[in-house]
Amino acid sequence: MARQVKSRQRVTEFGEVFTNEREINAMLDLVKAETERIESRFLEPACGNGNFIAEVLRRKLAVVASRYRRSPQEYQRYAFLAVSSIYGVEIQSDNAQECRERLFDIVEKGARSAIRGAVEPAFLDAIRYVLEKNILCGDALTLKDANDEPIIFAEWSLVTGDLVKRRDFLLSELLESSAGKNEQTSMFGETNTPWMFDMETQSYIPAPVREYPPVDYREVGRNG
Numbered sequence: 001m002a003r004q005v006k007s008r009q010r011v012t013e014f015g016e017v018f019t020n021e022r023e024i025n026a027m028l029d030l031v032k033a034e035t036e037r038i039e040s041r042f043l044e045p046a047c048g049n050g051n052f053i054a055e056v057l058r059r060k061l062a063v064v065a066s067r068y069r070r071s072p073q074e075y076q077r078y079a080f081l082a083v084s085s086i087y088g089v090e091i092q093s094d095n096a097q098e099c100r101e102r103l104f105d106i107v108e109k110g111a112r113s114a115i116r117g118a119v120e121p122a123f124l125d126a127i128r129y130v131l132e133k134n135i136l137c138g139d140a141l142t143l144k145d146a147n148d149e150p151i152i153f154a155e156w157s158l159v160t161g162d163l164v165k166r167r168d169f170l171l172s173e174l175l176e177s178s179a180g181k182n183e184q185t186s187m188f189g190e191t192n193t194p195w196m197f198d199m200e201t202q203s204y205i206p207a208p209v210r211e212y213p214p215v216d217y218r219e220v221g222r223n224g
Contacts, residue, residue, distance in 0.1 A: 021051070021055075024051055024052055024055050025055065027052075028052070028055060028056065028059070035055075035056050035059040035060070036059050036060065036062075036063050037060075037063075038060055038063055038064060038078055038081055038082050038085070039081055039082075039085055040060075040085060041085045041086075041087070042056050042085065042086050042087065043087040043088070043089075043153075044087070044088045044089070045088075045089050045140035046089065046090065046091070046140060047088030047089060047090045047095075047096075047099055047135065048090060048092075048095050048099070049090075049095045049098035049099050049102060050088065050098070050099035050102045050103060050135075053086050053087075053088050053099070053103065054099075054102055054103060054106060056086060057082065057083065057086055057103055057106055057107070058106060058110075060082035060085070060086075061079060061082055061106070061107070061110045061114075063082075064078045064079050064082055064114075065110065065113075065114040069114045069115060072115040072118045072119075072120075073162075075111065075114055075115050076111065076115075076119070076120060076123040077158070077162055077217060079107060079110070079111060079123075079127075080123065080126060080127065080130070080156075080164070080217045081156070081158055083103065083107055083127055083130055083131065083134075084130050084134065084156035084164075085156075086103070086134060087134045087135070087153055088134065088135045088136070089136055089137075089138050089139070089140040089151065089171075090135070090136075090137060090138075091137070091138065091139050091140075092137075093137045093146060096135055096136065096137040099135050100128075100131040100132065100135045103131055103135070104124075104127060104128060104131055107124075107127050108124060108127075111123070111124075120218065122218035122219070123218055125218070125221065126217055126218050126219070126220050126221065129220055129221040130154075130156065130220065133153070133154045134153065134154065136151060136153075138151050140171075143171050143172045143175075150170050150171070150172060151170070151171040151172075152168050152169065152170055152171065152209065153168070153169055153171055153174070154166050154167070154168050154169075155167045155168075155169060155208075156217075156220070158217070159214050160214075162216045162217055162218070163214040163215065163216060163217070164214060164215065164216075164217040164220060165211075165212070165213075165214045166211070166212040166220065166223060167208035167210070167211050167212070168208055168209050168210040168211075169205075169206060169208050169209065170206070170209055173206035174205070174206065
């Protein structure tokens with residue numbers, strides 16, 4: 001059984017108690033279809049060292065392996081998509097780093113097993129880069145990162161072939177809801193952020209704070 005408490009001090013100061021694997025799987029089974037949809041996005045706002053999102057990633061990669069293990073190129077492309085759909089915020093920097101390393105280890109071992117070791121170094125570099133952008137040290141209550149800046153998450157979307165498009169969004173804006181084309185409501189109060197209709201989700205979303213030109217998914221680090 002995984003350790004649920006690192007120290008009494010951390011429990012007292014941060015309320016840090018890790019969820020047991022049995023409870024994690026019971027909760028994820030409530031949305032089983034989504035955990036097995038490769039592109040379905042998950043955000044864990046207090047991810048610890050990754051208990052929940054590690055299991056989501058395992059489920060997604062099992063689907064990738066079942067569909068694409070015969071093609072190393074396709075396996076890596078869709079494994080990238082699976083990783084890029086998972087997000088976490090964690091207030092403790094050591095937990096955030098453990099989470100990144102844990103998810104990377106799951107991807108690397110899964111890829112070497114599924115495609116018999118034919119794993120491109122550029123693929124693994126891209127996975128590391130995405131995890132640095134998707135698993136952030138910060139406070140999901142204040143919506144600020146460890147540098148006291150607004151949390152910004154990157155959205156990654158495969159557009160065609162191996163090309164991926166990145167758009168950056170403020171987490172605070174993503175948590176807003178649109179009641180209609182000309183009406184916006186927010187749990188964080190008034191906002192002047194323009195909204196746009198997103199073809200992928202078929203809904204109105206905040207405009208990104210930055211967009212990048214499509215690049216090969218193995219070269220996402222090129223955008224900085």
